[in-house]
Amino acid sequence: MTAREIAQQAKLFQFELNSAKYEYSFSSTDSWIFHQSTASEKLALEQKFYPVLFVKCEYEDLASLAGIFIPAEEGAGKEQNKSQLLANSKDRIYLVAHCDTKLKY
Numbered sequence: 001m002t003a004r005e006i007a008q009q010a011k012l013f014q015f016e017l018n019s020a021k022y023e024y025s026f027s028s029t030d031s032w033i034f035h036q037s038t039a040s041e042k043l044a045l046e047q048k049f050y051p052v053l054f055v056k057c058e059y060e061d062l063a064s065l066a067g068i069f070i071p072a073e074e075g076a077g078k079e080q081n082k083s084q085l086l087a088n089s090k091d092r093i094y095l096v097a098h099c100d101t102k103l104k105y
Helices: 003-023 039-048 059-069 076-086
Strands: 033-037 052-056 094-098
Touching: 003 052, 003 059, 003 094, 033 039, 033 059, 039 052, 039 094, 059 094
Parallel strands: none
Antiparallel strands: 033 094, 052 094
């Protein structure tokens, strides 16, 4: 995927995220948590949280797409997300977003 296509896909995903914030009544303290996930990890998140939004892309492009949503300058509490940027494998093809306070049940 070209850089322009990645930017376009990121823009569409950002639109979905913003729409979902209003649709599911997020408070000002709620925020999206991002994960690079395999299909099974995505399924586990979908079973635990609601809403769960995701975008599927080629594994080669996932780090570029995730880099848009997971800033590299975040604090030490976000080390897990930074390590996910580096842990790109062929099975990890989803960028998944969920809110920790919005449990499914």
